[in-house]
Amino acid sequence: MEYNTERTTLKIPEYGRNVQRMVDYCLTIEDAEHRNKVAQSIIDVIGNLNPAIRDAPDYSHKLWDHLFIMSDFKLDVDSPYPIPTAESFVGLPDEVPYPQKSRKFRHYGGVVKTMVKHAIEMEDGEEKEALIYGIAYAMKRNYLKFNKDTVSDSTILTDLDEMSEGKFKTEGIDLPHSKSFNIAPAERNTTAVRKKGNNNNSKKKKRRY
Structure with missing residues (x-):
């Protein structure tokens, strides 16, 4: 774990x-x-x-x-x-600005969205296929961190298809079973509590992202 x-x-x-x-x-x-x-x-x-x-x-x-x-x-x-x-290097590298996050698909993370954007611009080939698989893998793992239930590959690939505006070939992608990701209960519960807290706050006051 x-x-x-x-x-x-x-x-x-x-x-x-x-x-x-x-x-x-x-x-x-x-x-x-x-x-x-x-x-x-x-x-x-x-x-x-x-x-x-x-x-x-x-x-x-x-x-x-x-x-x-x-x-x-x-x-x-x-x-x-x-x-x-x-x-x-005698010190830390220059500070890297955090990417801006949009509300939709935010549970997948901003880096995933950046990877999708980059993959769209790549030429078709093994390198692009490997990156698309890596994106789908990261999406499934991040999804499981935000949700207690398992998730089907079709859900992940449908979201990926929407994020890429249908520009990816996702047929045949077979991701590991949800249990294979070994999301620690403590890690999942912490994420779920944080998500629940954010939802409660949003009911009290609208937040801008």
Whole structure:
């Protein structure tokens, strides 16, 4: 079971755990060409999460630095910039602005929406198919954290189809059973209580998101 206290600390919390999982997955890829493609996809995703610094002269360099920081400087990819080391960073990286969240599908998380947007712009192929599966996987896990009941793949894929405006090929996607995600009771209950509290507050006073 994955309790909050047992999770590893995120290197850059503002990017969220889904992006960290993408980096962790990239570290496991043995094929160099595929690893480089996934690394570039991650750069594109975190770039979309960083619009506030897009005009900075070293914008792209910062994104690559962030990628290596999240990989504990273990990622072996072809970077357009000198590969940094842990010793070259004496402090934390520059603060990353949190993405704005919209109300609909907010239980899936802002990073998932950014990943969907990036996948829409990708060319068809194995890389895109892998990313779409990863998005669906993350959606199902996040859904289970906000709800006590199990959820069918069709529900997840229907939501994904709506989020992507029907631009994804989701036929044949087979996600793990809900029990396989091992959502800790403490984690699920905490999320449910927070959700219930937010609903009670919304009844008293309308909130703007």
